[in-house]
Amino acid sequence: xRSRLIxxxxxxxxxxFCSFAYEFVYSELLTVMYGGTVTxxxxxxxxxxxxxxxxxxxxxxxxxxxxxxxxxxxxxxxxVAPAGFLLIVGLNSVTIPSWVPAAAVWVLAxxxxxxxxxxxxxELPLLTRMVQQTGVETASWTGRWSExxxxxxxxxxxxxxxxxxxxxxRSGLSVVLALDYIGGLVGAVVYARILYPxxxxxxxxxLLALIxxxxxxxxxxxxxxxxxxxxATSLSFTNEPGVLLVVCVLLTAGHAGALTHHEQLDEQVSGxxxxxxxxxxxxxxxxxxxxxxxxxxxxxxxxxxxxxxxxPGQNPHFTGTTEECLxxxxxxxxxxxxxxxxxxxxxxxxxxxxxxxxxxxxxxxGGGDWIAIDQLRAYNVSVDHVDLDSQFMEYAKxxxxxxxxxxxxxxxxxxxxxxxxxxxxxxxxxxxxxxILLDLPGASDNDLLKLYSTEFYQLLRxxxxxxxxxxxxxxxxxxxxxxxxxxxxxxxxxxxxxxLPYSAWEDTDSDGRTERVERxxxxxxxxxxxxxxxxxxxxxxxxxxxxxTQWEPVPRYAGVRLNSIFHPNYDIIIDT
Amino acid sequence: MDRRxxxxxxxxxxxxxxxxxSSDETPPPRKSSVxxxxxxGDDTIRIxxxxxxxxxxxxxxxxxxxxxxxxxxxxxxxxxxxxxGSARGATGRAAGGYxxxxxxxxxxxxxxxxxxADDWYEEHDDETSEYQVRIQEIGVRHFGSDTVFxxxxxxxxxxxxxxxxxxxxxxxxxxxxxxxxxxxxxxxxGKDVDHxxxxxxxxxxxxxxxxxxxxxxxxxxxxxI
Numbered sequence: 001x002r003s004r005l006i007x008x009x010x011x012x013x014x015x016x017f018c019s020f021a022y023e024f025v026y027s028e029l030l031t032v033m034y035g036g037t038v039t040x041x042x043x044x045x046x047x048x049x050x051x052x053x054x055x056x057x058x059x060x061x062x063x064x065x066x067x068x069x070x071x072x073x074x075x076x077x078x079x080v081a082p083a084g085f086l087l088i089v090g091l092n093s094v095t096i097p098s099w100v101p102a103a104a105v106w107v108l109a110x111x112x113x114x115x116x117x118x119x120x121x122x123e124l125p126l127l128t129r130m131v132q133q134t135g136v137e138t139a140s141w142t143g144r145w146s147e148x149x150x151x152x153x154x155x156x157x158x159x160x161x162x163x164x165x166x167x168x169x170r171s172g173l174s175v176v177l178a179l180d181y182i183g184g185l186v187g188a189v190v191y192a193r194i195l196y197p198x199x200x201x202x203x204x205x206x207l208l209a210l211i212x213x214x215x216x217x218x219x220x221x222x223x224x225x226x227x228x229x230x231x232a233t234s235l236s237f238t239n240e241p242g243v244l245l246v247v248c249v250l251l252t253a254g255h256a257g258a259l260t261h262h263e264q265l266d267e268q269v270s271g272x273x274x275x276x277x278x279x280x281x282x283x284x285x286x287x288x289x290x291x292x293x294x295x296x297x298x299x300x301x302x303x304x305x306x307x308x309x310x311x312p313g314q315n316p317h318f319t320g321t322t323e324e325c326l327x328x329x330x331x332x333x334x335x336x337x338x339x340x341x342x343x344x345x346x347x348x349x350x351x352x353x354x355x356x357x358x359x360x361x362x363x364x365x366g367g368g369d370w371i372a373i374d375q376l377r378a379y380n381v382s383v384d385h386v387d388l389d390s391q392f393m394e395y396a397k398x399x400x401x402x403x404x405x406x407x408x409x410x411x412x413x414x415x416x417x418x419x420x421x422x423x424x425x426x427x428x429x430x431x432x433x434x435x436i437l438l439d440l441p442g443a444s445d446n447d448l449l450k451l452y453s454t455e456f457y458q459l460l461r462x463x464x465x466x467x468x469x470x471x472x473x474x475x476x477x478x479x480x481x482x483x484x485x486x487x488x489x490x491x492x493x494x495x496x497x498x499x500l501p502y503s504a505w506e507d508t509d510s511d512g513r514t515e516r517v518e519r520x521x522x523x524x525x526x527x528x529x530x531x532x533x534x535x536x537x538x539x540x541x542x543x544x545x546x547x548x549t550q551w552e553p554v555p556r557y558a559g560v561r562l563n564s565i566f567h568p569n570y571d572i573i574i575d576t
Numbered sequence: 577m578d579r580r581x582x583x584x585x586x587x588x589x590x591x592x593x594x595x596x597x598s599s600d601e602t603p604p605p606r607k608s609s610v611x612x613x614x615x616x617g618d619d620t621i622r623i624x625x626x627x628x629x630x631x632x633x634x635x636x637x638x639x640x641x642x643x644x645x646x647x648x649x650x651x652x653x654x655x656x657x658x659x660x661g662s663a664r665g666a667t668g669r670a671a672g673g674y675x676x677x678x679x680x681x682x683x684x685x686x687x688x689x690x691x692x693a694d695d696w697y698e699e700h701d702d703e704t705s706e707y708q709v710r711i712q713e714i715g716v717r718h719f720g721s722d723t724v725f726x727x728x729x730x731x732x733x734x735x736x737x738x739x740x741x742x743x744x745x746x747x748x749x750x751x752x753x754x755x756x757x758x759x760x761x762x763x764x765x766g767k768d769v770d771h772x773x774x775x776x777x778x779x780x781x782x783x784x785x786x787x788x789x790x791x792x793x794x795x796x797x798x799x800x801i
Contacts, residue, residue, distance in 0.1 A: 559702075
């Protein structure tokens, strides 16, 4: 009797652990796929609790053979949870026809959340009734220490509520609920501190499904008359078909096998997804993507890949048919065809407005690839460099892909590098700069909302010299109109009332025509000196592109809220 | 509560939640009158520009610059048909989407237009203003076959133009060299306000029939307002 109770309560803890952890995996996966951390986590948790309620509500309709139904539920969970994961990945790996309503895709992508919540909703009522059915007094095995804790708790509760001393036993519901919530807490902590950082999403969902499958087998071994060895009891079930046992064993073996090669599994699934996702950015069949290397730092996912033109006619994107690129998450950071011209635009164009001497103080926020530093070294200016991700900075230092551009610029004598959040750095320093360059990843992640906020731009402004300028790359107002409008309203509210928009140019595909590589803004509280096309080699080369550029007022758009840390405008986030 | 009522209540709640969470507030393309007509004649593409071009925008000039802007928005686009029920609007320029797409008053298919646009403009009436603009430059790009246009590419805005015409007059004639998909874009800037309103574009297919050419499948491609 007592061993049955222990098995049931242990199973309660384990299934709750898995159930919560599944939802965290889905939340993070949906965030990776669709962006918007807060939105995805909030909606996932909301849907999860809703589905738990539906499952619990429908549990009365399950038959009296509770043990058999519980076993089935665990087998279904072990199959459905990883399948749901693959469904979400699949939805983001294929090109969905434009006639499919966005709402349908939205619903499909949340079905796994609902399915797991619904199945988990069955678990608690079933377990509660089974615990009650054992007839064991829970107090009899929890021991004296537990009674002391209970007595102490009662004293505390007695200050605010009417209490009584239970005679010998607690209700099955209270014990099962307690273990359920404890399992949920442990699931959350273990997921956040161990599973996600060490195994990643793919291996975590497989591990959780394995735990569910093993839990089902343990349950079967203890309570099945036909397959188990626990002997006949009031909870025994007898007629469970063999096929379900076979499925459960296969799931257990399959998940365990996959976990033994979890690194390859993780690499293959994420590689497959990333390759499909990137290929879908081009017309069908036009570009083939091959992942060269993936690494995950504390802050971002580094992906190096080769893109090969397989479309009809001449490659319109770059010279030749293949080149190597880098992304952080899904944001393109560098491609061989335009790495130089992007940094020319970021550094050489604004440097046409300043003295090329150590007296010119420059702050670079971001730029962990060190390439902008190399460009600044050529002007002999003093540079403070702040980037959050020291792991990425180390990786870029020693990887040949970057070294050909940064030329070991970390050794530059007038460079002072700090591994810190740019926002925190500005809060902690009184230094003022002639030029602040933002070489940041795209606004595709809620974690970066802060660096696109009014508060951040106010900090930037307060760290500018009287003639200082902030330089940054920018999204196209045509391709991302909502982001653009929210962004300009944000910087304007921070006091940057004037802008000088310009672009970096290069003939990236050797077709004899100059293409726009990237858009940039110079921002300042007042109009500054114009771009001096004689001052740097790059502005001399493309003088005709920069002669007409001029400072203009930063526009303001009606009905568009600015983005503030405490009142974020999620329109500023780009969906990748 | 019996099972049927329970399921009905659950279903209604779920539908409400799904509808709320998946609703798309994306603004529609802006309305404008910049390119009046595109036609062929004497082996040229004739690009006729509007006499008094204007654009609807959420741009708000500083008060001293307001004089030239007409504040009352004037709708020129009538979104017809149900080809674009979702908030994302009509797409599929080279994939048979033209026939069902909503139309502008010029009769062009309206890229990313749809029934949702009228609702949006009605709800945000106080945020939009009509601005007189001048056309600084015309760009013409020849893309070629349908393949390039599949999957909504290219989006709104300028492309890598094959030919440009600075400070165009009322009509610009562009010599035809080959059939296929084209984009004609007009770079517009404020006439009375100091603002770059970017580009208004028309995509169309030039079909050769013997020695002559005809224009088909015209889409008006504007950035979202």
